[in-house]
Amino acid sequence: MKGFVLGGTSSGVGKTVATLAVIEALQRAGEAVQPAKAGPDFIDPSHHEAVAGRPSRTLDLWLQGRDGARRNYRRGEGDVCVVEGVMGLYDGDASSTAAVAEALDLPVVLVVDAEAGMESVAATALGFREYADAAGRDVEVVGVLAQRAHGGRHAEGIRDALPDGIDYLGRIPPSDDLEIPDRHLGLEMGRESPLDPDALAAAAEGVRTDRLLDLAREPPRPGSGDPRDGNAADGDRPTVAVASDAAFAFSYAATTERLRAVADVHTFSPLAGDPLPPADGVYLPGGYPELHAAELASARALSDLADRASEGLPVYGECGGMIALSESLITTDGDAHEMAGVLPAEVEMRDRYQALDHVELRATRDVPTAAAGERLRGHEFHYSRADLGSDARLAFDVVRGDGVDGDRDGLVEYRTLGTYCHCHPESGAFDAFVGRL
Structure with missing residues (x-):
């Protein structure tokens, strides 16, 4: 091409x-x-x-x-x-x-x-x-x-x-x-x-x-093959539920493709009132939860997530997905809205951006997207700040970027991970997530 x-x-x-x-x-x-x-x-x-x-x-x-x-x-x-x-x-x-x-x-x-x-x-x-x-x-x-x-x-x-x-x-x-x-x-x-x-x-x-x-001209071929080739799951494949609507709209095309290569993907819309589908794991992409905070506060899927996460269901939320997993979201007009309450954080929207950069994270413990010591690359761009609870546990050192708490990122609770970092599937984060289901 x-x-x-x-x-x-x-x-x-x-x-x-x-x-x-x-x-x-x-x-x-x-x-x-x-x-x-x-x-x-x-x-x-x-x-x-x-x-x-x-x-x-x-x-x-x-x-x-x-x-x-x-x-x-x-x-x-x-x-x-x-x-x-x-x-x-x-x-x-x-x-x-x-x-x-x-x-x-x-x-x-x-x-x-x-x-x-x-x-x-x-x-x-x-x-x-x-x-x-x-x-x-x-x-x-x-x-x-x-x-x-x-x-x-x-x-x-x-x-x-x-x-x-x-x-x-x-x-x-x-x-x-x-x-x-x-x-x-x-x-x-x-x-x-x-x-x-x-x-x-x-x-x-x-x-x-x-x-x-x-x-127009054709680019040269890659110098090496995809290291993930041949790793697609055969036989019994796990099922991943992926939130997809105006509040959870930030997902790379390559992410959807990779998830479908290694798992059965069921999409659902919290804004439309969809329940959480039966699944072995849940992925909440980023998006605009702040524009739909009132609807999310009453969304059936978020209450389902709170119950299932406490039972050990693996959940991965990126930026807006992390916000939806938090205890509450305060919009720029000062209104507070309850979120799923899985992660010990209160998130507040600000009038100007709080972070904009490429990101590199180093896992300090095993988490759904990486083993201890592994690094993930992604990017962050958000207008919110998270006030973490005293019992908050963080899973990543920030090598580059701002993270959720200065030099740390990756809120963990049960088998749930929330991060400000948007990861690309080339980082291996989604293969790791599916591989742990």
Whole structure:
């Protein structure tokens, strides 16, 4: 599957809208599109899926390593892969957009805000291309997609000013209908705020799909096989119940795939009033429990969880899932809502983010996702703080990140684990969880 990366000049330049317009344009040209996202993100991929009709792949070198990112890319399906970058092209650490493009050997199409520029768009693109050589980076900027550019003389001026080797690949017109509302943690989810179909179709008309397909190329194969190959359970498989609704919406496509490879997966919606399904283990992904705190407080599934967890049912909650397992949640308006009460913590939402980073944890004891001494990699991004009870037990030292209590993370009670860290399946956390059921 050939592909290319859409990298921005900075955060806020309109990469997600540009990505959706490119996906729409390629599909209208008869191509089956596999979307992907550089860096740890659950929100932008939800918009990708809403337009492409298939889950977006997460490509992050900290979470997966180079070979893991290549494996995850190759698990996608379609004719062409469109990878949306994170922040500005060169911004970030080893998981920057540029680093992902290097690891996959994919060309970069630069998304530039052209609303108030013309020749300066060309100068910006040239600077981004030349910076790669100056910094010793193996990054190939092959073209420009002009965001918020008008047609006629504006588009022609941008196209004519571009130097040789940097193609004009189209424009995204300025339009209020191409704005996605945002809130804490980023944009609203794709199923909440899809772009207007007519506006998206109009934006797609300005994309040069023929040239994009000419520039796309296939990444190299991974240097090694997946160490988990052949480990899928045969015969009697454990059953994992996975919460899935607006309160528990933050799960990687690769996580669902891996769980289905090693277990029978039953999804349930606490917000819809579903009871907890019969299962050997429960996974609560992150999401927005704070937006649905009142509904969760009366959710049958949470009361079922409290009973089953006390009986020894293995439960794993990540970020929002950990919040749902706590004693209470205090929203930003000061209202307190009872949660499942499994973990000895009271969680309070704040007005600004409390942690945003890639994470590495070292287990200090055996827990559902790791044995003592093992390390897990993931990421954290949350607006809440946890006030831990005096009897709280923590299972991880934080090697990198903030954790739930400074240099510690991983609240444990019975066979339940709650953590602020979102783990990717490449870390082995979910294989470990299923293997202990």
